[in-house]
Amino acid sequence: MRIGRHGVDFDSAVQSMRYILADYMKPEVTLFEEADLKNGNSIVLNSAVPNLESRGYKTVTRSIKVKSGVWVAYHEEHYSGEQYVLEKGVYRTTIAGEDQTSQSSPIRPILLEAVGGNEAQFQIQAYNGIDFQGESVEFVTELPSLPPLQPNAFKVLRGCWVLYDEEDYSGCQYVLEEGHYPDLDSLGCLSGKSIRSLKPIISDFSTPSIGLYSLDSFEGQELILTEGASCLKKIGYYQYPNSVKVNSGT
Structure with a gap:
């Protein structure tokens, strides 16, 4: 062709x-x-x-x-x-x-197509059984406390989402991009944990920049990143970040 x-x-x-x-x-x-x-x-x-x-x-x-x-x-x-x-x-x-x-x-x-006026910008489906079985519920906005569904599988249909293993957006975080997650293991969810709250990630279109600091309150040794880093030691930063400042991006 x-x-x-x-x-x-x-x-x-x-x-x-x-x-x-x-x-x-x-x-x-x-x-x-x-x-x-x-x-x-x-x-x-x-x-x-x-x-x-x-x-x-x-x-x-x-x-x-x-x-x-x-x-x-x-x-x-x-x-x-x-x-x-x-x-x-x-x-x-x-x-x-x-x-x-x-x-x-x-x-x-290739430019991303804008979402239509009648379509949800964010959309995620939760299932109470693995492999998308059983009862399901759909969310299009943040929810600080999930209903008593005990979700064990997710389909992210639109946008990116953050899932939390505690209510009110606390505890361990699990970032999900668009795709299918047939069980909690596929999320990287820790054993014995469950998803208790979730919210979408609002994209920031500006150039990403984040500051890592070795001390609290943005003090100590500083490292500014504008792109991903798989290992901080490989770029000469051997400190453990104790405070983080997001300047732009997500």
Whole structure:
């Protein structure tokens, strides 16, 4: 299947497919003339560009860095020809085995569709049996105390949610993105615990920033993060954070 300027040409069978996990941040991508993101001619984009030459980028693209969002690069002008989906990450060489992209190759971000006026922005279903069996109840807003359902499985249909094993949004937290959670183990819920309250996460579209402090009241050794860190020691922070300040983002 090829998508051209005159529509879709089904010249072969679709062999595989998957859904795209898009983030909520403002899209940003950098195109580089050289491979491995080397210094040289480059351009930073935040919106769709039907022709790169119109933005003064009259060169080929040999490496790409997607800082945020999900982008689609096209092989021909006006968003036509073969497509290459670029998710967050670094592409140090050409994409999809191509020798190079055309000077005029367009690129655009995939934007999240706004929720309609009659649709809930957040939606989660709770079941009292594992594997989505038994009685169920649906929530579209926060609830400081769950009804006596004893939920053991969840389906997150819209948005992201935080579940708590105590009432009034206290105790251990379990962050759930859109998807199916057939039992409490799939949440990471501790043995012997149950879910007692829940609320949706209101997305912050600004650039994320968080401060970690080794002492209470935002004092002591400070570490400011603007992106995820799998291990604080690997980035030279050996303290145990005793206070946290979220500057922006979630």
